[in-house]
Amino acid sequence: GNSVTQMEGPVTLSEEAFLTINCTYTATGYPSLFWYVQYPGEGLQLLLKATKADDKGSNKGFEATYRKETTSFHLEKGSVQVSDSAVYFCALSTRNTGNQFYFGTGTSLTVIP
Amino acid sequence: DTGVSQNPRHKITKRGQNVTFRCDPISEHNRLYWYRQTLGQGPEFLTYFQNEAQLEKSRLLSDRFSAERPKGSFSTLEIQRTEQGDSAMYLCASSRGTASMNTEAFFGQGTRLTVV
Numbered sequence: 490g491n492s493v494t495q496m497e498g499p500v501t502l503s504e505e506a507f508l509t510i511n512c513t514y515t516a517t518g519y520p521s522l523f524w525y526v527q528y529p530g531e532g533l534q535l536l537l538k539a540t541k542a543d544d545k546g547s548n549k550g551f552e553a554t555y556r557k558e559t560t561s562f563h564l565e566k567g568s569v570q571v572s573d574s575a576v577y578f579c580a581l582s583t584r585n586t587g588n589q590f591y592f593g594t595g596t597s598l599t600v601i602p
Numbered sequence: 603d604t605g606v607s608q609n610p611r612h613k614i615t616k617r618g619q620n621v622t623f624r625c626d627p628i629s630e631h632n633r634l635y636w637y638r639q640t641l642g643q644g645p646e647f648l649t650y651f652q653n654e655a656q657l658e659k660s661r662l663l664s665d666r667f668s669a670e671r672p673k674g675s676f677s678t679l680e681i682q683r684t685e686q687g688d689s690a691m692y693l694c695a696s697s698r699g700t701a702s703m704n705t706e707a708f709f710g711q712g713t714r715l716t717v718v
Binding site for chain 2: 493523525531532533534535538578580582588589590591592593594595
């Protein structure tokens with residue numbers, strides 16, 4: 490079946506620290522991979538995506554590379570800001586399951602000044 | 603287009619009552635999804651539509667849950683005889699997809715249901 494496993498939080502970092510949030514997946518078929526972010530009191534927003542192996546998605550200084558050999562899609566940012574404090578969700582979708590999205594449990598990030 | 607719109611944003615209901623939520627997707631999107639999110643968890647898939655056809659509903663939590671998308675535009679999610687365990691955030695999302703392509707899903711801000 491399809492599933493996503495994320496590193497558990499919460500994660501607390503100082504401003505300008507390096508961020509990694511691990512995400513691994515299992516999928517039947519060839520998935521597209523996504524990172525969504527949920528800021529306090531807001532809905533889910535797409536952060537970045539990758540649709541095939543070795544693709545790198547990037548946005549707002551965040552990056553993630555689709556690694557088929559390790560079934561991973563780890564999220565990284567070189568220098569976090571207080572405004573990056575949010576919950577981050579890794580997700581996948583596959584055409585053979587009607588493109589429904591499967592989400593991880595989310596990783597809460599708090600960045601302190 | 604202002605994105606996916608959900609109404610109401612909050613709903614408090616007494617146990618045993620029926621509730622209905624509405625979702626207006628992005629207008630050119632043919633796919634519409636309903637998810638449930640409980641505290642500390644990721645969104646859990648419930649059902650989805652392609653145009654007006656409900657293509658997957660086996661993940662609806664019980665027969666008290668039903669969804670419609672009568673004209674392939676807006677959708678409603680109904681919960682009958684609500685229980686306290688139904689308290690959660692109900693999310694709607696839409697996307698544009700074909701058999702060979704899938705775009706990202708765009709989410710509404712959700713309807714938070716509290717059953718007392």
